[in-house]
Amino acid sequence: MQSPIHVTSEIGKLKTVMLHRPGHEIENVYPDILHRMLVDDIPYLPIAQEEHDYFAKTLKDQGIEVLYFAKLAAEALADDQVKNEFLEKMLAESGHAAGAVHDALKEYLLSMDTQAMVDKIIAGVRKDEIHTKFVSLAEMAEDADYPFFMDPMPNAYFTRDPQASIGDGITINHMTFKARQRESLFTEYIIKYNPRFANKGVHVWRDRYHDTRIEGGDELVLSDHVFAIGISQRTSADAIMDIARNLFKDSNYDTVVAIHIPHNHAMMHLDTVFTMINYDQFTVHPQILDGGKIDTYILHPGKDGEIEIQHRTDLQKVLEEVLDKPEIDLIPTGNGDPIVAPREQWNDGSNTLTIAPGEVVTYDRNYVSNDLLRKHGILVHEVRSSELSRVRGGPRCMSCPIVREDLKN
Numbered sequence: 001m002q003s004p005i006h007v008t009s010e011i012g013k014l015k016t017v018m019l020h021r022p023g024h025e026i027e028n029v030y031p032d033i034l035h036r037m038l039v040d041d042i043p044y045l046p047i048a049q050e051e052h053d054y055f056a057k058t059l060k061d062q063g064i065e066v067l068y069f070a071k072l073a074a075e076a077l078a079d080d081q082v083k084n085e086f087l088e089k090m091l092a093e094s095g096h097a098a099g100a101v102h103d104a105l106k107e108y109l110l111s112m113d114t115q116a117m118v119d120k121i122i123a124g125v126r127k128d129e130i131h132t133k134f135v136s137l138a139e140m141a142e143d144a145d146y147p148f149f150m151d152p153m154p155n156a157y158f159t160r161d162p163q164a165s166i167g168d169g170i171t172i173n174h175m176t177f178k179a180r181q182r183e184s185l186f187t188e189y190i191i192k193y194n195p196r197f198a199n200k201g202v203h204v205w206r207d208r209y210h211d212t213r214i215e216g217g218d219e220l221v222l223s224d225h226v227f228a229i230g231i232s233q234r235t236s237a238d239a240i241m242d243i244a245r246n247l248f249k250d251s252n253y254d255t256v257v258a259i260h261i262p263h264n265h266a267m268m269h270l271d272t273v274f275t276m277i278n279y280d281q282f283t284v285h286p287q288i289l290d291g292g293k294i295d296t297y298i299l300h301p302g303k304d305g306e307i308e309i310q311h312r313t314d315l316q317k318v319l320e321e322v323l324d325k326p327e328i329d330l331i332p333t334g335n336g337d338p339i340v341a342p343r344e345q346w347n348d349g350s351n352t353l354t355i356a357p358g359e360v361v362t363y364d365r366n367y368v369s370n371d372l373l374r375k376h377g378i379l380v381h382e383v384r385s386s387e388l389s390r391v392r393g394g395p396r397c398m399s400c401p402i403v404r405e406d407l408k409n
């Protein structure tokens, strides 16, 4: 049976992608919680939605099927028993495993139709939306001024991160910060219960019930046997060993390239500084390379289930070797200029979504990087980015490929 998920490269023609249109979760953010919510600014929602619709249209105009995360989630929860089980888990992960607030939230959420319930959970539930007779001492004494019973999920439109497609399977990620951890509970239910995916042979390479951390922005499928991953603020080395073990055991993947990037918010994931855009071309933020060098580790299956690790520092050579290419073109974000490069990287100038070999979608604001891509022969579709970019993610972050065509060679 052909798996409904099939992604054997970063660049094969994109056939199906999963997005999330930003909703009221964006407006449930205010200055005191910005940092904890991992957002740098508050987008103006109507314009963010217009920009997102334009992004979706750009993909649809190229013949790409667009699926929406929240719709897939609502479809997955069609059965009452499944919905109840999901809600219990979601409430527990939101800090309300039992008690009066749990009961009131559950009654409130179940009073809605399933799509409205999903949208509401993503948007967040304010305290003044529900009525409870009893509240806990913690609630009265410690959290009295906090406005939410369930926090919003303002990063949900970065569908790249809670999950990642690899081959015929997926990783359902244990994300680093609390602000994003509940997003992948939706994924778990989508894969288990949405008729498009349920019982269709989707291999879960790694589920979300781990202590070690992994996020999809760090996961790059370079080919049908080479997988690259960032050792980053969001993905730990232990999680990489775990995913490597699982891929080596049960898939075609025989090479994992782990790249150690700076651990900071501007470069939180590998795809904020490095993306693949053609058979032998990549974007790279020049500031991660020290004279062309960066700590890189090549993992291969060893004897008796062990993993062999080689330490290397020449990224270009590593890519030439693992992809079997005579030369790799690393295209510097912002043309390597000391001001333009960090400015455009901050606005996701390295974060390209490749929709076919040598064809990408990028933010319009990164015009220096975009011009340089064109000079390197890349076909660039620009999308609007005034509001979307404020939450620190670009076209690759905003999209989760579900199906790509296999590469011809």
Ligand SMILES: NC(=O)NCCC[C@H](N)C(=O)O
Residues within 6 Å of the ligand: 038, 039, 155, 158, 160, 161, 180, 216, 217, 218, 268, 269, 271, 272, 391, 392, 393, 394, 396, 397
């Ligand atoms: N792959 C990505 O780089 N995703 C962007 C995530 C941005 C979001 N504000 C976060 O900090 O998780």
